[in-house]
Amino acid sequence: MPEAATSSAATLEAVQPATGETPVLECRNLCISYFTRAGEIPAVVDFNMKLMPGEAQGIVGESGCGKSTVALAIMQYMGKNGRVVGGEILFEGRDMRTMSEEELRQIRGSKIAMVYQEPMASLNPAMTIGDQLAEVPIFHESVSKDEALSRARKMLESVRLPDPDRILSSYPHQISGGQQQRVVIAMALLSNPKLLLLDEPTTALDVTVEAGIVELIKDIAAEFGTSMIYISHNLGLILETCDRITVMYSGEAVEVGSIKDVFDAMRHPYTRGLFASIPVPGADKNSHPLVSIPGQLPLPHQRPPGCNFGPRCDFFVKDRCDVGAIPMTEIGNGDHHASRCVRVDEIDWDSTIGAGDESEPTVPGDVVLKVDGMTKHYEIEKGALFFSGEKHTVKANEKLNFDAREAETVAIVGESGCGKSTFAKVLMGLETATEGSVAIGNVDLAEMPVDQRGPETISNLQMVFQNPFDTLNPSHTVGGQIARVIRKFGAETDEKKVKARVMELLDIVKLPRDFAKRRPRQLSGGQKQRVGIARAFAGNPSVVIADEPVSALDVSVQAAVTELLMDIQRENRTTLLFISHDLSVVRYLADRIVVMYLGQIMEQGTTDEIFSPPYHPYTEALLSAVPIADTHVKKRKVLLTGEIPSPSNPPKGCPFSTRCPYMIAGTCDTIPPPIVEFSHGHRIACHLPRDELAAMEPVIQIEKEPAHVA
C-alpha cells in the first residue's frame, strides 16, 4: 500500500530518495492555515519533506516562518483554529489525516514524541519525575508499575543523568533546567518512538549545558536509530545535529538539501542572506562587517505575489519573481538539493555578497571606566519572617578588576548566575557595592546609589536592555519615551528643541520619523530595540552597557541592530560594555573580553588572546560549546559535566573546580586560584602551572579559508 502511494506522488515530489524504503514521515504539498477573525491565514504553504529511518532533518527559519506549525501539524495538535487545508502527512505510509482520534492518541507519545523548548512547561510540577516517566509505558504498553519504573530508571541513565534514583523521586522544580530537559528527552524516548520532534530544545538553556544536550541528541540518533526533526533558529546547532536541512521563509520551504550542500553551496538568496548576517570566524567588525537582510518578514496575510522573499532580495527581477507560485526546483549538483528560486540558474552564487561598509579600526583612548576590587555580597536571612537569625551570604560579585577605555568594546561573557546582571546593577546605581570601587572619570560610583548621582553622571552611563518586548513602556508613545529621557537629563529644555532631538535620534537609529507617534506594540522586535538604543544614546553617554541587546532578535535583524550599535559607538566614541553569552557575537564585535563564572573573573584579555591558547579551562569549554554555522570550522570537544553551582553556595576554592576537567584535588577545591598574567592585560585565574596553560591546543580551527564569506 505505501509503495503505490509513493510512486503515484513521485511526480509531485522533487526530492526523492533513491532507496525503496518507506519513509518514517512524509509531507506532501502540505498546506496549513489558521482561521481567525481576519479570515484564513496561510501559515505553511506547499511544504514537502521526506524523512527516512534514522535520519535527522533540521528545520531552520526565523520566528513566524511556520516551522513550529509544521511540528504541530505532524503531531496533529492544531488547536481549534488551525487546520491542514491541503496535502498529506504520511506517517509510515499512512495518511495521518484519515486516522481516528483514538489512533492518533496511540501514535502520539508511542511512535511520535515531541520535546518542547521550555522543559518546566512539559513536566507536571505536582508529580514526581518517576511517576511521570512511568506513565508512558503504563499507558502505551500496559506494563506493571515496577516494570515501568525500572525502565524509567534505565532511560535516565542513558540520558546520562547522575544519581537516577534521586531524580526519580524528586519533583521537577528540585532539579536544574538542563536536568529537566534531559528528563523530557528521556520521557520522549521511553516508548522507543520512530520519530522525535525537537522544537528548540536548548534555547532556554546555558551554552555549556546546551552543548551537553546536543551531544546527547546526537548519540540518541546513533544508539536508538530514531528519526529526528530538529527545529531551531540556530544554524550552528543544525549543523551539529542534522543530516539534512530545510530552510523556511514566510511559510514556505525555500531550500532543502544535505547539510553540506546548503551550508557550502547555498542556492537561495534568503539562505545566502542568513549566512551573511551571522558572525562566523572570519567576520570582523572593521574589515568584514555583517550584512543584514534589508526589510522585514511579511505578515502571513500580507505576503507579496510570487516569491515571498522578493521585496527583500538583491536579485529581484520584476515580472519574473513576482508572478505566480514559485515551484521548488532541484539543482543538479547535490543530493536532492532543491531551491525555490526562479533565477537559481542565473545568479552567480560565487560572487561575494555586497559587503558592508568597511571602516578603520578605532583607536581606543584613555581609561573611562575603572573597576577595582568591586565586590557585591547579598546578605540573606534564612528565616522568612522578621529577624529570625542566621544570615547567609550570596557572593554575587567577587573582587572584579578590569577597565575600559574610550571607544572600546569590552564584552562580559558568562552564563546565568555569573554575576553580570549584578555588576550592571551596581554600575547603574540600583545596588551599592560591598567593597571596592567603580570609577567613571574621577567619580567613584560604587557606593553612590542612583538618587545621589547628578544628572550628568546618570546621563553619562546608560543601558540597552535584552528583551525588546520589555524595554519600552507599552502605554506611552515612542517619541514620548525618548523625549522624557532628553528632558530628564536636561540635554534640551525648549519643547521645540526636544522634539527636534527626538527626530534626530530616530534618524540615527534609522527609523522613520513618524514612529515618534507610534506605540511600542506597533513595532517589531528589532524596531523596539532600535528605540531602546536611541533612548540610551539620548543623553550622549560616555559608557553604554548593552545587556544581550540582540539575543532575543531574529538572526537577520540581529545583524542590523549590531551594526547600528557599532556605528553609533564609532561616531560618538562611546565605551561599550557588551554583556553576552554568545561568543560568536562577542568575537565579532569586542575589542577585549572578560570571562566571568559564578561572580568571579576567570580570564580577561583582548579578543585574540581569549580565542587562542592559553585558555582558562572554563573559556576552553565555553569556546567548544558555542555552535558555529560553518562547515570549515573544526572544534575540539570539551564537554563539561554537572551544572553551574548556586551562587549562594559556591565551591570553596576555584568556583569552576566542580566542573573543571583539569581539577587538581586538594588545591583547586580549597584555595582560591592565583591570577597568572600572560601578556599585558591577559590574565587567567587558575591553579594550573603556566606551562600547562600555555601548552593548550586551540579549540576552534578553520580548515581552509571559506570562500563564500565576503
Add this chain to the structure above:
Amino acid sequence: MAVVTAPPPSVPLMHRLKNPKVSITIFVIAWLPLMLYVMGGSSLGVLEPFILIPAIPAVILLYAICISTFRESTIALIGTTLVFFWFLIAVTAPYLPLIDPNKPIAPFVPPFTAKNDVFFILGTDFKGRDMLSRTLWGCQRVLVWGVSATFVAYIVGTAFGLIAGYISGWWDEIISFLGNVILSFPVMVLFIVILNYLGPSGFNIVIAVTFASAPAIMRIVRGLALDVKTRDYVFAAQTRGESALWIMVVELLPNVRGPIIVDACLRLGYTTVAITTLTFLGLGLQPPDPDWGLMIKESAKTAMLFKFSYMLLIPALSVSSLILGFNLMADGLREMSMRD
C-alpha cells in the same frame, strides 16, 4: 463660527472620538452634571432645572463610542446597552413627561390600569405614588452613589496597591497586614458598623464602600505592580533617576490599567448590590426620594400578597438589570482583552 477648518478627511470621526482624551472629556460632561444634580440637589438653585441638559447628548455620544469599541463582543454590547439605558434615564428623568414621584394619587393600582383619569403603566405603590416614575427616578441615586463609591475605593486601593507593590519592604508588610485585617471581617458587618457609627448618608456610603473594598483592590494592584516592576522599562526609569512617585504613576499605573478596568466593572455590580442592601436595611439613603433599595424596603410587607408583588419585583428587576449590565460589560472586556 463661519470658518471652521475641516478636519483631515483621512481620520474618521469615530476614530477621533475614541482618543482617550476625547472619550474622558465626554464622560466628564455626561457625569459631572448628574453627580452635582444628585449630590447637590436644591443647593444648585436656578441651575437645577437646566444642569442635566448638556449631559444628554454626551451620554448618547458615549454610548456610540462604546458600541463601536465593543462591536466584536456581543456580550459586552448587551451589557453596555443595559448600563447606558439606565444612564440615559438618569440624565433625562427631569425632562420626561413623568408624574411627580413623591405625589400620592391613588394607592394599590395594579399595572396597566387607569384610575382618577391617569393611566398607570406600572401601577402605584401602597402610598399611591406612580411606580413608573419612581423606578425611573430611582436609578439616579443608585448609579451616582454606586459609581462614586467604587471610584473612590479604586483611587485609595490603587494608591496603596502601587505603594505596597513597588516600594515593598516595610510599607508592603504594614499595608498588606492592615488589608488582611479588614478583609477578615464580613463585608456587611463592616458596612453596618461604619454606617451606624457615621450615620446614614450618601457620603458615608462612599466611605464605607471604600473602607471595605479598597483592601481587595489593593491586593490586585499590588500583584500586578509586583509583575510590572520587574520589566526593563521600569529598570530604565530607575536608572535615569526617576522618583518613586513618577515611576508608580507613569510607568506602572498605565500598565496595570487593563485588569483593573475589568475588575472595576464587576465591583460596580457588587457596590450597587451593597448600596441597595444598605438602603433596604435603613442605613443608606433616606426617604421620601425614590430609590430602588428604598422601594423594595417600603413595599416588602405589602408585597407579601401575590397581588401586590409588582411593587417589589419592579425595583428588584431594575437593580438586577443594572448589575447584569455591569457584569456583562466586565465579561466582554475580559474576553476582548484575551483575544488580542
